[in-house]
Amino acid sequence: MNLLNILEEIEKTDAEVYERISPRRKAMSDFYGFSKKVALASLPFALGSIFKKAYAQNSAADVEGVLQFALTLEYLEAEFYTKGVAAAGLIPSGAALGAITAIRDHENQHVAFLKTALMSMGKTPVNKPVFDFSAGNGSNTGPFANVFSDYDTFLAVAQTFEDTGVRAYKGQAPALIGSGGVLTAALNIHSVEARHAAHIRQMRKARGANVKPWITGKDTGIGAAVQASYDGEELETQAGIKITGINGQTISMSAATEAFDEPLTKAQILAIVDPFIV
Numbered sequence: 001m002n003l004l005n006i007l008e009e010i011e012k013t014d015a016e017v018y019e020r021i022s023p024r025r026k027a028m029s030d031f032y033g034f035s036k037k038v039a040l041a042s043l044p045f046a047l048g049s050i051f052k053k054a055y056a057q058n059s060a061a062d063v064e065g066v067l068q069f070a071l072t073l074e075y076l077e078a079e080f081y082t083k084g085v086a087a088a089g090l091i092p093s094g095a096a097l098g099a100i101t102a103i104r105d106h107e108n109q110h111v112a113f114l115k116t117a118l119m120s121m122g123k124t125p126v127n128k129p130v131f132d133f134s135a136g137n138g139s140n141t142g143p144f145a146n147v148f149s150d151y152d153t154f155l156a157v158a159q160t161f162e163d164t165g166v167r168a169y170k171g172q173a174p175a176l177i178g179s180g181g182v183l184t185a186a187l188n189i190h191s192v193e194a195r196h197a198a199h200i201r202q203m204r205k206a207r208g209a210n211v212k213p214w215i216t217g218k219d220t221g222i223g224a225a226v227q228a229s230y231d232g233e234e235l236e237t238q239a240g241i242k243i244t245g246i247n248g249q250t251i252s253m254s255a256a257t258e259a260f261d262e263p264l265t266k267a268q269i270l271a272i273v274d275p276f277i278v
Helices: 003-013 017-021 027-041 044-055 060-086 095-120 151-176 181-206 224-229 243-248 253-258 266-276
Strands: none
Touching: 060 095, 060 151, 060 181, 060 266, 095 181, 151 181, 151 224, 151 266, 224 266, 243 253
16 A cells, blocks of 8 residues: 555645645644634533543543643643743744733643543542752752743743643543543643754754754753653554655654654653652
8 A cells, every 4th residue: 555545545644734744734724723623622511521421431540530631731832832931021922922822721721621521530630749840859959940040941841841742642542542532631731842853943943052843852952851751652653653764765863853742651751740740
């Protein structure tokens, strides 16, 4: 089956496949427009039937565990961007402030969505932790102590949070297989986080950082302090197939690793975010 045949098969279930594989088309309109979809999806009335139906197909404990875990991560990102936008003089006015404000709104909508989802299932959402965005475990003197006074540091931490979030959602997706609307909702948020990550990386690149819109190997583009968020991304094999030599083609190691984001386990994610939680 050649590539066109594959795309034709995919198109039968995903009519927007050609938009999805276009490297730039509609990227920013999707980036700014998705917030409306998330806001609508968070309505309790709409969610009630979705999550009740999911229970019949999957363990309620498994679904709740994933959603509570995701909520903790979304609390982290939502408060980070909320504080960033509120920090006087941190973010340049204009396009930069507009982008960060849009991301802030998305993350707060994700929080609202997940809380509503849990309550629709009769569960109590986990409380928001106290955060230390310097990564100092409550000392506020960690490696990112200037996160809300230095714009480049702020963007570096934002990149780390977004890249980690993408891998976190991918890691939890298998636990939601068969859950219907829950998996769909989680993957929708996953796609938003991926667009956030690419956009933040572009913002850093515009300021001189040596980064691409995607991860190359396990390079952080930041430094050793965030290496755990990128370890494991250097894989050149997918589904048992070595990408660098697929079909006799010469594909670089960098290109092979850039093509996929690798999942992280819940334990790995918790270890990564632990320094940011008091």
